[in-house]
Structures are given as structure tokens and as C-alpha cells.
């Protein structure tokens with residue numbers, strides 16, 4: 010029993026954090042967010058380092074490391090709010106790897122793993138998906154429906170309409186299937202979705218962690234009534250609560266990443282737990298971050314709002330807390346042999 | 352990261368499981384009062400002791416199994432899973448013994464550890480006082496040297512909320528030995544013999560109606576020098592060792608109890624068709640997430656403790672989350688179970704009322720938040736005018 014990272018995993022984390030601290034500095038993130046652009050230079054660099062293919066099997070052109078390693082990168086990219094299509098692209102790759110046919114895997118995975126092109130993943134209702142992150146630039150788009158069926162579209166088979174989400178650090182689009190285009194994903198779509206949920210959860214953990222870090226630094230500095238505001242318990246207890254939520258999310262995301270490789274039977278439950286915990290935590294923690302910053306926190310100039318906004322998009326992605334708790338309740342009911350929630 | 356047990360850990364678990372399956376305690380006496388209940392738990396500890404299962408985490412030289420932290424966690428999980436009670440001498444086993452192992456003299460270890468393990472001598476914790484709760488270091492109970500017997504102390508004061516004092520032979524007592532020293536510096540940690548007239552135990556009735564805890568009225572109680580633990584004036588440090596163990600050791604045992612209570616509640620909800628009601632389903636699933644994250648955080652704390660030696664202040668997060676979750680759980684139980692849960696004497700009404708103590712005992716939630724804010728996040732402490 011060991012809940013810690015291995016030395017190699019710690020090394021990945023350290024390297025990622027150092028690289029992003031330098032390359033995805035807040036000013037740079039802001040520049041791209043305000044221009045609505047992807048940081049192509051950074052993306053190229055990450056691709057050269059093999060990041061997008063970290064969890065893709067070697068046979069499929071990736072590095073063949075595990076979901077824990079992927080989660081480490083997701084968390085660091087979330088912390089940095091890096092304006093790159095990492096999450097959408099690895100989610101598309103995950104779906105194709107777990108639910109695609111050998112031909113589909115061969116066609117798409119090496120390119121996604123190498124970053125030659127990018128992918129995106131959206132939740133569709135009758136062939137139409139809104140706010141699909143990364144879709145404007147994606148070469149391949151995976152759409153999953155409420156019934157957990159999946160469809161794979163080449164860009165040309167989809168109508169992609171740019172839409173501005175509240176989170177401008179990543180471009181979004183509405184995606185519709187053009188006249189029954191694309192191919193079905195015939196394999197284990199839920200297995201892919203569950204792994205995608207873990208990746209999103211880990212990104213959200215990074216968002217929480219950064220929001221807490223910025224808040225703690227701010228409330229130590231900012232003085233009112235002659236003392237740092239962080240000395241007031243209304244503020245310090247809020248920060249403690251932020252840590253608690255962050256740690257809940259972190260532990261459930263780590264567990265889910267571990268089950269994905271080591272104990273896949275428990276993954277559906279673990280992934281639902283992770284996404285429920287991380288979605289709610291990130292919304293609460295980033296909202297708290299704004300509150301603890303006072304008026305500054307409400308300005309465009311301070312960087313906390315980018316975290317708040319990314320938290321909303323990621324929380325909604327593939328369903329938020331309520332959705333995944335319903336899923337968990339169904340799992341619990343099934344275990345008892347009782348009827349599931351309708 | 353590897354969340355599976357090693358062969359050695361698995362063997363430990365299997366051995367314990369097999370023993371528990373063979374050795375279920377007799378049915379818990381429901382009437383006969385608290386004393387009969389305590390006698391039954393004491394008897395249970397003797398059986399655990401005879402089989403070497405009273406405190407596996409203790410080193411073998413003191414009669415334990417030298418179990419690793421992970422094995423010790425497995426122990427509590429299995430005790431919980433088998434739904435058997437904790438050993439009666441919980442405070443002695445989890446707090447007193449480990450404190451002596453760190454601070455005790457060879458003679459003290461020799462004298463006190465064995466009877467803790469066998470439940471021959473029960474221990475209680477005399478820290479809190481009427482005017483010193485969260486601010487423990489402000490305690491006023493005084494110990495002075497007996498002018499006629501310079502190797503003896505005379506202790507006078509009052510302690511409160513002392514759990515299990517009515518059954519105890521020894522009290523871990525923190526008293527002020529230097530009136531002039533700074534508040535944290537003038538304290539000494541004693542082992543006080545409860546069997547003397549100078550110590551009066553008066554039961555305090557708690558909101559559940561029972562009396563787990565007591566008031567102690569201490570009027571010139573005698574304590575020999577030999578019963579000072581960790582040196583005169585060093586009481587605060589010794590007390591912190593006790594408090595650290597309180598937060599670390601109990602975590603695993605408590606989270607598994609919580610799990611069982613939640614399983615019972617989910618089953619009760621399913622029976623009533625309420626697991627199909629999205630409002631209840633959402634609340635139960637949220638409790639499930641919390642319960643699992645408590646388990647995971649407890650394991651994480653254990654990994655840290657194994658790697659870095661000491662349980663960190665993060666343990667405060669587990670205790671905080673656990674106590675809050677147990678309250679939410681039992682509140683939801685009142686909604687799901689209905690009148691039975693508000694009927695005096697039922698198990699659910701007991702759980703519901705008992706849960707209110709969870710956010711107070713072992714450090715209030717507010718104090719835990721202070722600890723997290725100051726020691727984990729490094730936030731400044733608010734200076735209070737003296």
C-alpha cells in the first residue's frame with residue numbers, strides 16, 4: 010500500500026511544473042486568452058516532449074506510460090491554465106484507443122500522440138454538441154451521446170461553428186454531424202469516457218491548487234484594519250475549506266487514475282467519484298478565491314477569474330457533480346440489487 | 352502509487368480475519384446499564400489480548416506485533432468490518448501507551464505498558480478543564496511538591512469531560528508545576544492514580560443521556576516523582592505527543608464505522624424506495640464520495656507518515672471531514688428513517704445525537720481549521736489582546 014508517486018512520477022511532475030512556470034506565465038496566458046489564440050509555440054514544445062502521447066500505447070505511437078502520468082500532466086496544465094489543446098486532444102485519443110476499431114486507431118492515434126494534429130471530444134444530443142473545447146482546430150472530433158454511444162468525425166464531416174465560451178483560454182465550437190457523416194465507435198465507449206473523466210478531474214485539481222496558492226499568497230499580503238486579512242478566521246477558515254475541497258478532489262482523482270490501469274473493474278465508480286468531487290471542488294474553490302481577493306478578484310486585471318471560468322467549463326464537461334452522483338447512486342443501488350435511479 | 356496490499360500485509364489481514372470469524376464476541380448486553388456494557392468490552396479486550404490482537408501496532412518488546420502503519424490500519428478496518436467493538440482501554444492503547452513509549456523511563460514502560468494491553472488497568476485523559484478547553488495550555492490544575500515528602504507531588508484542581516474516568520486506574524494528567532513560567536512552559540505530565548480519596552469522579556450526563564465522560568475533583572491528590580512523564584516542565588510537549596496520536600490513530604477506526612453506517616443507511620433508503628428519489632440519491636452519493644475520500648486521505652496520511660516518520664497536521668483534515676460527514680449522515684438518516692430515528696433509545700437516535708460530539712472532542716472543528724490555516728497553509732495567526 011503506497012499512496013505516493015514513484016520517483017519517476019515525481020520527476021515528471023517537477024519537470025512539468027518548471028517548464029510551465031516559465032512558458033505559461035500569467036502574462037502569456039492572458040495574451041492568448043485576450044486574443045483568443047492557442048499558444049502554438051508552447052504546444053509544439055509539449056508535442057516534441059511527447060506529452061500528448063504519454064498514455065497512448067507504444068503500439069499506437071505513444072509513450073505507453075499510465076493514466077497516473079497523464080493525470081500529473083493534466084494537473085500541471087490546469088494549474089498553469091496553459092492555452093493549448095492538450096485536454097481535448099488526449100480525451101479524443103483516449104476514446105479512440107478504447108472504443109475505436111484497429112483501423113480507426115491506426116488512422117488517428119499516432120498523429121494525435123505526436124501532436125501532428127489535434128482532436129476534441131464533445132457531448133452531443135442528436136448529433137449536435139455545444140461548447141466543444143478545442144474543436145475549431147481539431148482534425149478529428151469524437152462525439153458521445155447521453156446513452157454513451159460514440160461517433161468519430163473527421164473535421165470535414167462536421168459543421169464546426171466557432172463560439173466564445175466564458176473561458177477564452179481555449180477556443181470552443183458548436184459541432185454538428187453533417188448528414189450522418191462519420192463512423193460509429195464500436196468498442197468500449199464507457200471505458201474511454203471514464204478515463205476522460207479522470208483526465209478532466211486532474212486538470213480541475215490543478216485549477217483548485219493554483220486558486221488556493223494565489224489566494225493564500227494574497228491574503229498574507231493584503232492588510233486591512235492593520236493586519237493581513239488572512240489572519241481573520243472568516244478568511245483563514247475559508248482557505249482551510251479550500252484546501253479540504255482540493256484534497257478531496259486530489260485523492261479521488263488519484264485513486265481513479267490508479268484504478269484505470271490497475272483495477273479497471275472499479276473505474277466506473279472511481280471515475281464518477283472523481284468527477285463529482287473535482288467539479289464541485291473547483292467551482293467552490295475558485296469562487297472562494299474571487300471572494301477572498303475582494304474587489305480586485307472581480308476585475309479583469311486579476312488572474313483569478315481565468316481559473317473560475319476554466320473550472321466552470323471543465324466541471325460541465327461530460328457532466329458535473331449532480332450527474333455523476335446520480336451515476337454513483339445507480340451503482341450503489343445495483344450493488345444492493347435495488348432499482349436504479351430513473 | 353500502489354493501492355494493493357503486499358503479501359505480508361495480506362497475510363496479516365487474513366490471519367486477523369480468520370481469528371475474528373472464529374472469535375465473535377458474545378452478544379452485546381443491551382440492558383444492565385453502562386457498567387455491564389463496559390465490563391463486556393473489557394472482557395472482549397482480554398480475548399483480543401490473549402490472542403495477541405489487543406494492540407498489534409505496539410512493538411513486540413512491549414507485547415504488540417510490531418505491525419507497520421499499514422498493518423495497523425488494516426487492523427482497524429477489519430475490526431470495523433467484523434462489527435466488533437474496540438478494545439475497552441482505547442485511550443490507554445492508542446494514547447497512553449504510545450506516549451510512554453516516546454517519553455517514559457524504562458521503569459515506567461516496564462510498570463505500565465503490560466496492564467494497558469491486558470485491560471487490567473484502564474486509562475483516561477485528564478487534559479480539559481472548565482476554563483481550559485481549546486486553549487489547553489491555560490489550564491490551572493496545580494501540582495506542588497509536598498513539603499514533607501519531597502519526592503511527592505500534591506495536585507489540586509478540576510478536570511472535565513474525562514471519558515472513562517469511572518473505570519480508570521490511571522489518568523494522563525497535565526498540571527501546572529511552575530506558576531511563573533510562560534503558559535506552555537510551566538506544565539508537567541503526570542500519571543495519576545485514580546484510586547485515592549483525593550480524586551472524586553462525578554459523571555456528566557451527555558446529550559445522549561449516557562455518561563461517557565466525567566468531572567474530576569482533585570484535592571491534594573498524591574503523585575510520586577516516579578510518575579512524571581518526560582520531565583518536569585516538559586508537559587506541553589508530552590501532551591502534544593498524546594494529541595498527535597489521538598488524531599492519527601483513531602482515523603482509520605472511525606472511517607470504517609462511518610462506512611458501515613452509510614451502508615446501513617443506503618440499505619434503509621433502498622428498502623423505502625428512496626434510492627430512486629433523486630434528492631436522496633444525490634445526498635447519499637455525496638456521502639459516499641466523502642466517505643471514500645476520507646478513506647483515501649487516511650491512506651495518504653499513512654503513506655506520508657511512513658515516508659516522513661510523523662503524522663502531519665494534514666491529519667486534521669481527516670478528522671474534520673470525518674466529523675462533519677458523520678453529522679451530515681446522521682441528519683440524513685433522520686429524514687430517511689423517519690420517526691424511529693427520533694425515538695429515544697433507538698440506535699439511529701443514538702448515532703444522531705452522539706455525532707454532535709464529533710466536532711468538539713479531540714479538537715473542535717474551528718481549532719482544526721486554525722491548525723490547517725496556520726501550519727499547513729502558513730497563514731498568520733490573529734493576535735489576541737492578552
Ligand SMILES: Cc1cc2nc3c(=O)[nH]c(=O)nc-3n(C[C@H](O)[C@H](O)[C@H](O)COP(=O)(O)OP(=O)(O)OC[C@H]3O[C@@H](n4cnc5c(N)ncnc54)[C@H](O)[C@@H]3O)c2cc1C
Pocket residue numbers: 242475476477478479481483484485486511512513514515564708709711712713714715716717718721
Ligand atoms: C464526547 C467528548 C469526549 C471528550 N473526552 C475528553 C477526555 O477524555 N479528556 C479530555 O481532556 N477532554 C475530553 N473532551 C474535551 C474536549 O477536548 C473539549 O471539549 C474541546 O477541546 C473543546 O474545549 P471546550 O469544551 O472548553 O470548548 P471551548 O474551547 O470553550 O470552545 C467553545 C467554542 O469556541 C470555539 N473556539 C475556541 N477557541 C477558538 C479559536 N481559537 N478559534 C476559533 N474558535 C474557537 C470552539 O470551536 C467552540 O465552538 C471531550 C469532549 C467531548 C465532546
